[in-house]
Amino acid sequence: MRNSSADQLILETLGVQKSHLTSHQIYEGVHLRLPALNPSTVYRALDRLVSQGKVTVSDMGLGAAVFELAGEKPHHHLVCQGCGYITMIADDQIAPLMETLEKNYHYKIKTNHLVLFGLCEQCQQNH
Amino acid sequence: MRNSSADQLILETLGVQKSHLTSHQIYEGVHLRLPALNPSTVYRALDRLVSQGKVTVSDMGLGAAVFELAGEKPHHHLVCQGCGYITMIADDQIAPLMETLEKNYHYKIKTNHLVLFGLCEQCQQNH
DNA sequence: AATTATAATGCAAATCTTTGCAATTGCAAT
DNA sequence: ATTGCAATTGCAAAGATTTGCATTATAATT
Structure with a gap:
């Protein structure tokens, strides 16, 4: 290197x-x-x-x-597949999971940006 | 459609x-x-x-x-950036987070496959 | 059955990305 | 400073993906 x-x-x-x-x-x-x-x-x-x-x-x-x-402050997103709207997720909600996984699998997780796809409240109704 | x-x-x-x-x-x-x-x-x-x-x-x-x-049984992976080894993560570990997020953000999450990158135990030491 | 509006397709061109190979560069050991 | 090795780069060609536009097919409506 x-x-x-x-x-x-x-x-x-x-x-x-x-x-x-x-x-x-x-x-x-x-x-x-x-x-x-x-x-x-x-x-x-x-x-x-x-x-x-x-x-x-x-x-x-x-x-x-x-x-x-890498090393930027972790942050995460929900992306709505209906309307395309993007919602921020506070890292507080994700960090505990990461820590648990690191402990259970003896891993050092580098991923600092999760993107989850789905449907927002409105788009679930308009289905 | x-x-x-x-x-x-x-x-x-x-x-x-x-x-x-x-x-x-x-x-x-x-x-x-x-x-x-x-x-x-x-x-x-x-x-x-x-x-x-x-x-x-x-x-x-x-x-x-x-x-x-979509709709396949949710399953997830840890990918080691050192050796490339891929570890399965049981959905039990992830599902609770997804449910919490769905509740907090009134979302229906479709992502059924999370991939997290990091370093496995060995590769952390060999660093 | 004919008509219409809209979605899906084919084609060709443009764009983006990867790959093989030869030339160059940076780093370490002499 | 010189040498040698391995990593990085450029170039050109191949490969993968996207896009614009004209055409065709589908489903709903009349």
């Missing part, structure tokens, strides 16, 4: 934007600052960072996975 | 294989039985089924999202 400039750029980009970025958005952002950088380099660097646990991925049902810095 | 033959084929394929299939694997499977079917039709049908809640998606860190029939 080596200190790569692509990795650095990606980490900075994620650090600045602090939002959920798709791989392509990341490529675009990095490309602005260093146009010479090849797409495949960016995609490969992203893979690396994820498997190193420095970056996390989640699927928010947007058609593409989204990335963010 | 209409009864489409592509949808039927996909549901049957998922029903037979009962495993986690990527969109491309699904396309291949369906293509075997009906070679005339266009890729874009399959991908669009898959989208449709997901947003209708008949099929669920999850990212297992394999580089591609995996699909399965």
